[in-house]
Amino acid sequence: MSLIINGTECDTLIIGNSVYRYIGEYAKVATANANTHNATYRGQSLGSFNETFANDIDNGTFNNMWVGDYFIVNNHTYKIAGFNYKCGHEENTGLANHLIMITDVLGTHDMNSTDTTEGGFAGSSMFKDEIPVVEKQLATDFGEHLLKFKSYLSTSIDSSGAPNGGQWYELTANLCNSAMWWGSPSQYSNNQNGTKYNIGDEDTQLPIMKLHTAEQSSGSNYVWLRDIYNSSSFAYASLGGSAYWYYASGFYGVRAFFLIG
DSSP states (O other): OOEEETTEEESEEEETTEEEEOHHHHHHHHHHHHHHHHTOBOOOBOOSOOHHHHHHHHTTOOTTOOBTOEEEETTEEEEEEEESTTTTOGGGTTOOSOEEEEEOOOOEEOSOSSSOOTTTGGGSHIIIIIHHHHHHHHHHHHGGGBOOEEEEEEEEEOTTSOEEEEEEEEESOEEOOHHHHHSSOOTTSOOTTOHHHHHTTOOSOOHHHHHOGGGGGTTTOOEEEEEEOSSSEEEEEOTTSOEEEEETTOOEEOOEEEEEO
């Protein structure tokens, strides 16, 4: 289906200096392209991010970009984890075409200085103190191409340590959960009150983790995930890529995901 103007079928309409595209077909093409690119791992360096890449994300063609490809910006390496991952995710229905990116290990940090998960992930030192540092780095490296998105985070736990409350936050970076890593919550994700309280709306596996399972080991580093295990511990991905848990005061690696467009 497309526009019919004076009996002529077309996908665009030019009025003055403005170009109007029929969004129905445009959205279908972008979705089809995203699905194709999400199914192929390449792992190639793309050099620095530039306006050509930005334009090809915006128009949904994703030319010369594949899962595992990476940009190097200010000596920071950022890998393409997938295409249009958060499009249509509840509070993100208006989100533009995008790449979901994942950082390399940015250093280590505790979840909390004491062994507690009170306040959920949103109440953790990781979220309140470290994620803003990551967001600042990304803002420097990607500027206006760094996209805001909404993520549903745990805000409280019950007497057994299971998350039982949450809310939406507008972010430019966040920590991954176990579903993004392995395709479903791990055995160390305490979801007895419902999975949404713990893993939020990012409930499917990142294409990079599915197509290139070596990525799950983060270069032989222990990496925190935001799933709560009990009243004192969070989940993490081990240096071998398997799931486990540790006390919140432990210093493990920080890898964040973010969107660019």
